[in-house]
Amino acid sequence: MDHSTLEDREVAALACKGRESAFRELLARYERPVFSLVYRMVRDRTLAEDLAQEAFIKAFHALGSYKPEYKFSSWLFKIANNLTIDHLRKKKLDTISIDGSPHASGEEETSRTRFILPDTGETPDEYTENRELGGQIEDAIARLRPEYRTAILLRHVEGHSYDEVADIMELPLGTVKTYIHRGRSELKELLSEVAA
Amino acid sequence: MTMDPSPHLESDVLQALAEGELSRERERLARAHLDECARCRSEMQGWALLFSELEELQDLRPSSDFSARVMSGVEVEASTPARSRWIDRLLERVPGVRPSPGDRHLSVQGIQDYLEGALDRGTRSRVESHLDDCLTCGTLRMEWEALFSELDELPQLAPATGFADQVMAKVPVAAIAKVANAPERSWVSRATELSRRLLPSSPKSWAVAGGVFMAPSVGLIAGVAAVVVHPLLSLRELALFIGWRASDLGSLVWAYSLDALTGAPGVYWLMDTLRTLFETPGLAAAGIMALWALTMTSAWVLYRYIVAPTLSTGHHAKLS
Numbered sequence: 286m287d288h289s290t291l292e293d294r295e296v297a298a299l300a301c302k303g304r305e306s307a308f309r310e311l312l313a314r315y316e317r318p319v320f321s322l323v324y325r326m327v328r329d330r331t332l333a334e335d336l337a338q339e340a341f342i343k344a345f346h347a348l349g350s351y352k353p354e355y356k357f358s359s360w361l362f363k364i365a366n367n368l369t370i371d372h373l374r375k376k377k378l379d380t381i382s383i384d385g386s387p388h389a390s391g392e393e394e395t396s397r398t399r400f401i402l403p404d405t406g407e408t409p410d411e412y413t414e415n416r417e418l419g420g421q422i423e424d425a426i427a428r429l430r431p432e433y434r435t436a437i438l439l440r441h442v443e444g445h446s447y448d449e450v451a452d453i454m455e456l457p458l459g460t461v462k463t464y465i466h467r468g469r470s471e472l473k474e475l476l477s478e479v480a481a
Numbered sequence: 482m483t484m485d486p487s488p489h490l491e492s493d494v495l496q497a498l499a500e501g502e503l504s505r506e507r508e509r510l511a512r513a514h515l516d517e518c519a520r521c522r523s524e525m526q527g528w529a530l531l532f533s534e535l536e537e538l539q540d541l542r543p544s545s546d547f548s549a550r551v552m553s554g555v556e557v558e559a560s561t562p563a564r565s566r567w568i569d570r571l572l573e574r575v576p577g578v579r580p581s582p583g584d585r586h587l588s589v590q591g592i593q594d595y596l597e598g599a600l601d602r603g604t605r606s607r608v609e610s611h612l613d614d615c616l617t618c619g620t621l622r623m624e625w626e627a628l629f630s631e632l633d634e635l636p637q638l639a640p641a642t643g644f645a646d647q648v649m650a651k652v653p654v655a656a657i658a659k660v661a662n663a664p665e666r667s668w669v670s671r672a673t674e675l676s677r678r679l680l681p682s683s684p685k686s687w688a689v690a691g692g693v694f695m696a697p698s699v700g701l702i703a704g705v706a707a708v709v710v711h712p713l714l715s716l717r718e719l720a721l722f723i724g725w726r727a728s729d730l731g732s733l734v735w736a737y738s739l740d741a742l743t744g745a746p747g748v749y750w751l752m753d754t755l756r757t758l759f760e761t762p763g764l765a766a767a768g769i770m771a772l773w774a775l776t777m778t779s780a781w782v783l784y785r786y787i788v789a790p791t792l793s794t795g796h797h798a799k800l801s
Contacts (some may be wrong), residue, residue, distance in 0.1 A: 303658030305649070312645040320640040334640050341648045349661030422631045441632035466590050473628050 293357035301348050308345060315358065316341075319365045322438055326369045328427055336372060340365035362443070362453045366435055373431055425475040433468030440465055490514055490521045492528075499528045587611060587618045592625050688786030695779030702776045705769070720766045724759065731759040 288296050288310040296314075299307035319340055324333035344351075344364050351360055426434055432454070439450045451461040490498075490511055497503050498511050515522045587595070587608060594600050595608045612619050681687040709716055735752050 300654075301658060301661035303654055303662075305654050308649060308652060308654060309645060312648055316644055316648075317637045317639050320644070321636075321638040324638050330641075334644060337640060338644070338648050338651070342651050345648075345652045345657060348657060349663075422635065437632065438635075441629075442635045442637065466593055469593060469625075469628060469632075470589055472632075473624065476628065 294353040297348060297351055297357055298353065300345070311345075311357075311361075312341060315361055318358070318443055319361065321442060322362065322435070323365055323369050325423070325426060325438055325442075326431065326434060327372065332372075336368050337365065340368050343368070356449065356452075358443075359445070359449050359452050362439065362445075363455070366439075366453055370431065370435075421476060421479050422472070425472050425479070428475055429468050429471055433464050433471065436461055436464040437468045437472070489518060490524075492524070495521070495525050495528050498525065586615065587621070592618070592622055596622070596625055596629055685786050688782045691779055692783040692787065695776065695782075698772060698776045699779065702773060705772075717762075720762050720769065723769070724762050724764070727759045728756070731756055 288299065288307055291299075291310075293311070293314070296307045296310050300311060316337070320333060320337045323336045323340070324330060327333050327336065340361070344361050347364075351357070426437065429437065435454060436450055439445045439453060440447070445453065447458060447461055447465070450465070451458045454461060456464075494503070494507075494511060498508060503511060515525055591600075591608065595605065595612075598605075600608060612622055681690045705719070708714060709719055735756065738752075
């Protein structure tokens, strides 16, 4: 049966009825977007596939609790994002500091809340090339702190509205706007440094 | 504030004198001292000079466009990078290109909002007008447009072939459908499940719950024991006492209930029977025995599941 003309919520309802083709349709629609987000967050293909797979399995098991009035893509991205953020938090012990919290009120707090990038022992160039994410813009995105990166990717690559990004990240709308504005400013700065 | 016993006036006295805060009598004394003491007179002149200079300090005012800057949400000159300000100074020398007086540059956030179409019509129109006139902001807009374009063109990345099959291999479609289509449960089953959740789930938690509920009876039995061990009181007398008390209570209940139950068939018979039972010493003794047994049981349960496991854990820890 062809589900391509159906809306996400209709496909999800069919999946709830036990139609395997509906599950596959949801996978076909979202495997690339979900994988892209996770991959750009963790910058490791194998790990990204594992996390994306886990996100889909978790979402499918919870399909019974999915409410059709909620946007399916936001619901799915929220699951994937939470899994990714959890993973990054668990890995934070093997990290190096780069920056501080955007909400830090002083030097001490900035120092305490330094953002963490996985320390793989590679130079930034090696890091990028080895992870198949070439290009200056990809490299600059990789240098953003995770919350900025998620917000930028959801907004620009996935095309979500600010409201949807806030919903997915479970943050107030104002905070998300700030993250996106600051994230883009940092990107611009990073790119101009490279150009210079 | 003291003028004595020091031979000279203290600085707080001199400051108070300079401010005119001394009482008339103290001021007279202070001035009398100043007439005679050159050192205090000199210090007083120093204080008077400082006070005079402080009073002559002028109010500092912000620049004339301070209010406009505060009230402007979008146009904030301070957010313009140093390079832009340098460009401005250069452009000021070029006729026809210089921004009109009073114009401020768009903020970084303002340009981003403009490019995303997040501004209302009025603000958008003002921003567009500014962008048409201001070379600096026009340049910035192009830089931001380039960044937006790069971000928007980022490709979606595909997982390895077979990703969907790998996921589906771990998705029990039938089980998910069964859970998703399970009928709505009645309130009885929900209440049953809730009560099941509230009930203790392990022997230890049962022991704790039992211990908590039995604690009052432990206190009661301790009280009874304290009375029973008294040399002038025997168990039989205590039983009789309790029996009498119970009988009194029964009578009380009887009196209150009588009005409510007047006319009901069999009530008198029932009350007579109850009174007989309460007045029987054996019944009171049986009640005490039951209470004792219950308390001993709770004490054993508390020991078995709370005290004993703690001791044995410590023992094993030592062994290991």
